[in-house]
Amino acid sequence: MENLTPEQETFLADLFPSDALLLRPEQTAVFSTDASRLRAAPLAVVRPKNREQVAELLHWAHSERIPIYPRARGTGTVGNAVPAKPGIVISMLAMNRILDIDDRDFVAVVEPGVVTGDLQRTVSERNMFYPPDPASSGFSTVGGNVSTCAGGLRAVKYGVTRDYVLGLEAILPGGRALRSGGRAHKDVVGLDLTRLFVGSAGKLGVITELTLKLLPKPETTASVLAGFPDIRRAMDGAAAIFRAGMLPAALEFMDKATLTALDIAGTSPLPKEAQAALLVRVDGSEAVVNAETDRLQAALQKARPVHLMTGRDENEEALWDVRRGISPASFHLKPDKLGEDIAVPRGKVAEAVEGVHAIAAKYNLTIMCFGHLGDGNIHVNTMYNASWPEEADNAAMAKGEIFRLALSLGGSISGEHGTGLTKAAYVDLQLDADQQALMADIKRIFDPHGIMNPGKGW
Amino acid sequence: MNCILCGKCLEVCPLLRATNREELSPRAKADLATLLKNGELPLSGEDVAGLTGLCLGCRRCRDKCPQGVDVPALVADLRAAHPDFRSWLWKTWLKRARELWPSSSLAAKLIPEKFQPERLAPFLKALALLEGGPHIVPFVNIRELPDHKGEAMLLFSGCTARYVQGHWRKTAEKLLSAMNIELRKDKFECCGIGLESAGFGADAGKMREKNVQTWRKAGKPKIVTLCVSCHKGLTGYSGCFKNPEEALQWTEALTPISELLFDGRYVLSENTPARVGYHRPCHAPKNDTDHTLLTAVLGERLRSHDGRECCGFGGIMQLGAPELCARVNARCRQSLEGAGVVLTGCSACAAQLTATAPEGIRVGHWLEILKTP
Ligand SMILES: Cc1cc2nc3c(=O)[nH]c(=O)nc-3n(C[C@H](O)[C@H](O)[C@H](O)COP(=O)(O)OP(=O)(O)OC[C@H]3O[C@@H](n4cnc5c(N)ncnc54)[C@H](O)[C@@H]3O)c2cc1C
Ligand code: SF4
Ligand code: SF4
Numbered sequence: 012m013e014n015l016t017p018e019q020e021t022f023l024a025d026l027f028p029s030d031a032l033l034l035r036p037e038q039t040a041v042f043s044t045d046a047s048r049l050r051a052a053p054l055a056v057v058r059p060k061n062r063e064q065v066a067e068l069l070h071w072a073h074s075e076r077i078p079i080y081p082r083a084r085g086t087g088t089v090g091n092a093v094p095a096k097p098g099i100v101i102s103m104l105a106m107n108r109i110l111d112i113d114d115r116d117f118v119a120v121v122e123p124g125v126v127t128g129d130l131q132r133t134v135s136e137r138n139m140f141y142p143p144d145p146a147s148s149g150f151s152t153v154g155g156n157v158s159t160c161a162g163g164l165r166a167v168k169y170g171v172t173r174d175y176v177l178g179l180e181a182i183l184p185g186g187r188a189l190r191s192g193g194r195a196h197k198d199v200v201g202l203d204l205t206r207l208f209v210g211s212a213g214k215l216g217v218i219t220e221l222t223l224k225l226l227p228k229p230e231t232t233a234s235v236l237a238g239f240p241d242i243r244r245a246m247d248g249a250a251a252i253f254r255a256g257m258l259p260a261a262l263e264f265m266d267k268a269t270l271t272a273l274d275i276a277g278t279s280p281l282p283k284e285a286q287a288a289l290l291v292r293v294d295g296s297e298a299v300v301n302a303e304t305d306r307l308q309a310a311l312q313k314a315r316p317v318h319l320m321t322g323r324d325e326n327e328e329a330l331w332d333v334r335r336g337i338s339p340a341s342f343h344l345k346p347d348k349l350g351e352d353i354a355v356p357r358g359k360v361a362e363a364v365e366g367v368h369a370i371a372a373k374y375n376l377t378i379m380c381f382g383h384l385g386d387g388n389i390h391v392n393t394m395y396n397a398s399w400p401e402e403a404d405n406a407a408m409a410k411g412e413i414f415r416l417a418l419s420l421g422g423s424i425s426g427e428h429g430t431g432l433t434k435a436a437y438v439d440l441q442l443d444a445d446q447q448a449l450m451a452d453i454k455r456i457f458d459p460h461g462i463m464n465p466g467k468g469w
Numbered sequence: 470m471n472c473i474l475c476g477k478c479l480e481v482c483p484l485l486r487a488t489n490r491e492e493l494s495p496r497a498k499a500d501l502a503t504l505l506k507n508g509e510l511p512l513s514g515e516d517v518a519g520l521t522g523l524c525l526g527c528r529r530c531r532d533k534c535p536q537g538v539d540v541p542a543l544v545a546d547l548r549a550a551h552p553d554f555r556s557w558l559w560k561t562w563l564k565r566a567r568e569l570w571p572s573s574s575l576a577a578k579l580i581p582e583k584f585q586p587e588r589l590a591p592f593l594k595a596l597a598l599l600e601g602g603p604h605i606v607p608f609v610n611i612r613e614l615p616d617h618k619g620e621a622m623l624l625f626s627g628c629t630a631r632y633v634q635g636h637w638r639k640t641a642e643k644l645l646s647a648m649n650i651e652l653r654k655d656k657f658e659c660c661g662i663g664l665e666s667a668g669f670g671a672d673a674g675k676m677r678e679k680n681v682q683t684w685r686k687a688g689k690p691k692i693v694t695l696c697v698s699c700h701k702g703l704t705g706y707s708g709c710f711k712n713p714e715e716a717l718q719w720t721e722a723l724t725p726i727s728e729l730l731f732d733g734r735y736v737l738s739e740n741t742p743a744r745v746g747y748h749r750p751c752h753a754p755k756n757d758t759d760h761t762l763l764t765a766v767l768g769e770r771l772r773s774h775d776g777r778e779c780c781g782f783g784g785i786m787q788l789g790a791p792e793l794c795a796r797v798n799a800r801c802r803q804s805l806e807g808a809g810v811v812l813t814g815c816s817a818c819a820a821q822l823t824a825t826a827p828e829g830i831r832v833g834h835w836l837e838i839l840k841t842p
Contacts, residue, residue: 033492037516040504041497048474052510058490085491086476104489124489128480150480339535 013097015054019075023055023099026067031058031105042082042100047090049432053080053100060105062182062219069217070186072099078465079184081213083124083155086147088350089431091159091212095466101217103154109133110220117225118177118194123154123218130223140228142169145427146335154218160210162427164261164292167385169226171427173209178222181208181215184458194222207453212429213464215457229294232260233304234327237311238285238318242266245287246361248314249384252291255310257303261292262385263334266364268344268371268394269379276340278333284317289384290334292327337381344377345394349406353417354388354426366416367391373412374405388426414440435468442469472499472538478530483751483779484523487797493523495530495540502543518551523790525783525797526666527751528701541666548668548785555788556667563628563663564672570632604636605810605837608741609766611647615732618649622691622724623684627699628659629816637834641695641726643841648729653690656683662702662752667785674708681709684722691724695836696816697759700725701752726836727762727814735766738840742770746808747835748801748822749776750815759814763835774804780813782821798825812838 015023023032033039033056044050054077059065072079078098085092094100107124114137121130128149131141143156144163151161157179162171178192192198192205208215239245245264252259265273267286273279281288289311293303304321311319322330341348355363364380367389371378382390391413395406414424414437424434424441438447450469457463478495479485485494498521504510505517524544531539548556562569624645630637638655645652657680661673680703684692694700703723710716745767747760753776763771781798783790802825805811811826812835813819823832 030490035516036510037501037512037520038492040510040512041492041494041500044474044500046474046476056492084476084479085474085496086479102491104491107489126480147476150476150478 019077020055022071023057026064026071027057027059031060032056033058039100041085042102043094045082045085045090045092046088047093047431047433049090049093051094051096053094054097056100056102058102058105062180062188065101065182065217065219066186066188068099068101069182069184072462073184073186073460076460077462079217079462080464081154081158081217083152083158084126084147084150086151086155087159087428087431089425089428089433091429091431091464091467093432095432098462098465103152103217106219107152112137112139112225113194114139116194117196117227119223119225121153121221121223123152123157123221125153127151127153127156134225135228138228139225141175141223141225143172143175153221153223157209157218157221158212159427159429162383162386162388164263164383166383166388167262168258168260168294173206175224176205176209176221177224179205179208179218180220181218183216184460184462188219189216192222196224210429212431212467214454214467215463229260230296231300231323232292232294232327233300234261234290234292234322234330235304235307235311236280236318236320236322236330236333237289237291237316238270238281239287239289239314239316240284242287242364243361244314244316245289246384248289248311248316249360251310251313252307255306257293257306257310259291259307259385260294261290262383263290264288264360264381264384265290265334265337266368266380268377269337269341269381272340272344272379273333273336275343276336278336278340280320280330280333281318290330292331337379341379341392341394344379345396347395347397347403347406349393349395349410351391351393351410351413352382352388352425352427353391353413353422354386355417355420355422357385357387359420359422360384360387360389363387363389363416363420363422366420367413370409370412370416374409376402376405376409378409383426386426387422411437430468432467438468471536472496472503472534473536474500475535477535478533478538478540481529481533481777483527483529483777483781483797483800484525484793486777487781487800488793492520493793495534497521498524498540498544499538502547505547514547515551518547521547523786523793525751525779525781525786525794527779529751529779545666545668545670549670550668552668555785556669558788559667559785560664560669560672563659563667566628566632566659570628605812605831605833606740607838607840608738609838610736610738610840611644611733611842612736613734614644614648615729616649617729619651620649620691621651621653621688622693623653623657623687624655625657625660625692625694625699625703626655627694627696627816629820630695631655634816634819634834637695637836640836640839640841641693644726644730644836644839645693647842650729653687660699660702662698662705663784665702665705677706677709681706681719684719689718689722692722693724693726693729695726695834696814697725697750697754697757698752698815698817701754725758725814727758730762731758731765735839737767737770741767742809744772744808744810745770745838746805746811747771747773748778748780748805748811748813748818749773750813750818751779752815759835763812772808778804780815780818780821781825782817784817795825798822802827810838 080094082092103124106122111120145161379392626638658676661676665673778801781794783794811832
């Protein structure tokens with residue numbers, strides 16, 4: 012299908028009046044792409060304000076067999092929001108009301124287009140806490156986060172988005188509304204349809220409302236940045252923290268290539284002897300944080316760091332600026348990047364990082380490893396120059412090997428971003444035919460004609 | 470640098486926040502500019518200029534972008550390549566400030582019927598109020614000001630203070646003279662920021678040249694600014710200098726008046742309102758000295774919202790899409806709710822917020838609260 016028929020266009024124009032329907036190429040251009048930078052033009056973009064419009068659209072699209080692509084802020088890095096086959100993009104940004112924040116039930120009820128950072132700010136004013144914190148929380152949405160099961164720095168202690176979704180409302184192809192879960196923090200009746208939607212990347216239906224779990228807000232935080240002579244010693248430091256019975260609120264690591272990039276960019280406060288680093292945050296009441304900071308330093312000292320820095324308040328943010336500076340600094344190494352987010356069991360992180368370094372040496376590439384040590388989620392950034400064909404080929408080959416390495420260690424090819432378009436070809440490495448067939452069967456029950464976000468990997 | 474579509478700029482765009490229309494986002498604008506340049510889609514330059522021209526020129530996206538993409542500059546280029554009646558009107562408005570600004574009725578006459586002047590009512594009201602809406606009654610007594618004896622400085626009043634809000638300029642002059650500053654006569658032109666964002670880079674360039682000349686002739690003294698938008702405009706003069714040293718001298722010369730007032734002593738009088746709102750202009754620098762000064766002077770009484778909202782003035786965008794500007798403005802007013810007096814340090818914000826203030830709320834430049842010697 013190349014174009015909408017005049018009848019189809021009329022239907023959409025009636026349902027989505029004025030600027031809620033976009034057809035002109037300059038208007039729809041941005042909806043053809045996302046942070047993956049892949050691109051495919053949609054037939055139209057619609058912007059519903061309420062569930063009724065979504066239901067009517069899905070009823071129609073189901074009978075017309077037109078692909079539907081839910082889209083929030085388009086910050087996904089694997090192309091999940093790209094309309095790979097001609098179809099209609101539903102921009103969910105106009106459904107962005109916070110419907111309720113309840114400090115007795117400790118829940119928030121929101122529409123999916125709410126920006127995660129806005130929700131965090133709003134609940135924080137009421138002394139509550141919504142922990143999932145992808146680095147994109149300031150510019151991505153709760154609906155997008157739920158659909159990708161976004162994770163972040165706090166996952167080691169607080170879990171990922173999945174752990175905060177208590178209930179939802181979704182419109183299924185055909186226009187049926189599904190409500191599942193609710194405000195109760197516990198519920199074991201029936202199959203967990205709510206969880207099925209978490210991370211489903213718009214392949215089952217369109218989420219129109221979410222009920223999220225909140226926590227009391229921790230009073231304060233403190234952080235420690237420790238530099239080590241090598242990655243093994245850094246891992247020993249991390250092990251010492253857990254052995255001391257502590258569960259930090261964030262536990263990040265950086266390898267040698269990462270520290271080199273920061274050094275070139277002039278944003279590393281660590282001395283040159285530091286070839287690996289840990290960045291650790293603790294949170295809680297003032298008294299607890301003071302005590303935990305001491306224990307943390309003592310635990311880290313056991314692994315004999317070459318440098319140790321502690322930060323509170325503004326100084327603490329300065330330590331985290333080091334972490335935030337990694338992505339921009341990476342381009343000081345090479346102009347192009349292939350970014351993967353493999354996950355391995357926590358105890359296998361050192362092996363995984365050393366394995367990646369071996370792959371880097373084999374292909375003569377610079378590969379940076381950093382990320383969420385606490386939950387085994389490693390960001391593997393292969394830096395290369397796309398205009399050098401040999402290096403580009405090597406980077407592509409390294410990508411496959413990195414995935415195989417993660418799987419051989421009992422891990423996953425993606426801990427956060429999903430597979431979408433950029434990793435669809437590698438899904439077979441992780442999921443066998445039976446698993447994929449079962450998933451396809453489940454999807455068919457929700458979406459018999461396969462109109463929801465087609466063309467993407469599991 | 471090219472846009473990598475990361476989306477970081479989406480966090481700060483007040484237009485996206487007020488409209489939820491992603492096609493108006495900075496990322497969409499950066500992407501369209503690239504697509505048009507590379508001829509990748511069958512796009513009409515005029516249509517692209519029309520859509521990307523829906524931009525408030527707040528420059529927040531530029532400050533946020535890790536790639537250094539300057540979306541408002543891309544927008545200005547597109548506006549320059551596809552000028553229309555609105556551009557002409559805006560240019561006339563800025564270039565003939567001396568005669569037009571003091572008389573909004575004259576400005577209204579420039580707008581032909583087919584442009585539905587009634588749609589531009591808020592804009593015209595903002596212009597009318599530039600002539601002098603209800604002013605703030607000063608409530609801060611100055612006990613002591615720092616002594617700058619022997620220092621010569623130039624005052625950059627800005628078009629608003631020069632042509633319509635003469636009392637801002639007078640207040641500034643009195644304050645500077647009370648600090649024993651040897652004040653040279655203000656012979657500056659407009660800073661050029663409004664013309665530049667509207668796509669009249671060449672006209673802005675001429676003004677810049679003249680301003681730098683004026684400064685050189687005066688022996689390169691400090692330049693005291695009253696308006697953060699003028700200040701921002703003046704900081705963007707990179708191409709006008711003989712060498713990097715002179716560029717650095719210029720940057721170091723630019724001094725917001727609030728910075729000079731830091732070391733003074735101030736006492737609140739009895740008529741000080743219980744809640745004073747502060748609107749942080751989009752063009753305020755990271756280190757917002759106006760805010761620091763007001764916090765020191767007003768303490769608990771100063772309520773600053775989170776600084777994310779734009780007043781919705783929008784410059785040339787007002788002429789094309791006043792409805793969208795009004796939506797941005799509505800969010801801004803909401804964030805200032807509860808304050809009887811609203812202060813800001815930008816002429817355009819002051820005009821826009823005055824024009825749209827609910828009954829009984831006074832808005833003005835923060836200089837208005839000072840009882841001058
Ligand atoms: C700089 C940067 C940093 C990032 N950091 C992290 C990180 O730390 N952790 C992490 O996990 N991710 C991260 N991401 C990736 C991305 O931000 C997340 O995947 C995020 O959850 C996407 O949210 P979004 O609102 O942009 O959704 P989109 O990208 O628009 O959509 C994502 C998916 O959700 C689906 N979807 C959206 N809304 C709905 C709905 N209402 N109903 C059904 N399906 C829907 C879409 O179809 C798509 O499949 C980062 C991205 C960038 C650019
Ligand atoms: S303009 Fe900059 S911040 Fe915005 S999407 Fe492009 S690269 Fe990212
Ligand atoms: S200049 Fe302001 S209004 Fe224009 S795109 Fe950038 S952030 Fe948005």
